[in-house]
Amino acid sequence: DAGVTQSPTHLIKTRGQQVTLRCSPKSGHDTVSWYQQALGQGPQFIFQYYEEEERQRGNFPDRFSGHQFPNYSSELNVNALLLGDSALYLCASRYGGEGYGYTFGSGTRLTVV
Amino acid sequence: AQKVTQAQTEISVVEKEDVTLDCVYETRDTTYYLFWYKQPPSGELVFLIRRNSFDEQNEISGRYSWNFQKSTSSFNFTITASQVVDSAVYFCALSEPIGGGSYIPTFGRGTSLIVHP
Numbered sequence: 001d002a003g004v005t006q007s008p009t010h011l012i013k014t015r016g017q018q019v020t021l022r023c024s025p026k027s028g029h030d031t032v033s034w035y036q037q038a039l040g041q042g043p044q045f046i047f048q049y050y051e052e053e054e055r056q057r058g059n060f061p062d063r064f065s066g067h068q069f070p071n072y073s074s075e076l077n078v079n080a081l082l083l084g085d086s087a088l089y090l091c092a093s094r095y096g097g098e099g100y101g102y103t104f105g106s107g108t109r110l111t112v113v
Numbered sequence: 114a115q116k117v118t119q120a121q122t123e124i125s126v127v128e129k130e131d132v133t134l135d136c137v138y139e140t141r142d143t144t145y146y147l148f149w150y151k152q153p154p155s156g157e158l159v160f161l162i163r164r165n166s167f168d169e170q171n172e173i174s175g176r177y178s179w180n181f182q183k184s185t186s187s188f189n190f191t192i193t194a195s196q197v198v199d200s201a202v203y204f205c206a207l208s209e210p211i212g213g214g215s216y217i218p219t220f221g222r223g224t225s226l227i228v229h230p
Binding site: 055 | 117155158161165206208211214217220221223
């Protein structure tokens with residue numbers, strides 16, 4: 001049973017460009033969250049999708065946007081990339097309410113140059 | 114002030130030693146959830162445990178145990194008889210309600226555990 005799958009694994013982009021990261025949740029999971037993890041830091045919550053709608057959002061600018069598709073997969077889009085956007089982007093999925101732990105993917109390492 | 118404080122940045126032990134990872138949280142809510150995750154070098158976070166604020170029972174799972182004390186706002190994690198495979202970064206997380214049944218998670222900065230053979 002595949003867990004959470006993220007693509008691509010690594011990505012290098014130039015400042016000012018746009019990027020799209022993709023996530024396929026674990027089978028049976030319907031809620032997807034995205035996190036940004038800078039080097040040496042804990043993950044920071046970006047937003048969560050459920051039933052194709054953004055349900056909660058962390059303290060991230062509008063340059064960060066997302067989408068959830070009917071098959072529960074999700075995309076994270078970042079516009080006008082800044083050097084500070086360089087980080088590991090983690091996708092996590094779960095089924096059920098807040099009391100259930102998330103299953104995380106291995107992440108996409110984004111480097112902005 | 115940080116909502117989740119993991120004061121130990123790095124802990125180094127020798128195999129078979131017991132080790133405790135500390136987590137102190139801050140919240141004004143009476144309903145919240147606490148989690149521990151393990152992040153091995155491969156990058157994905159592995160869910161270890163969750164606790165809701167109304168359940169202060171300590172829990173033991175094999176070599177892992179968790180001590181939740183609301184009086185001190187702490188949720189500490191102990192590994193008994195550590196093994197090299199326990200080497201990883203461990204994160205404590207707090208999930209607080211923001212209304213409408215929604216919650217926002219906050220992670221600590223993590224504790225890097227190195228277990229030497």
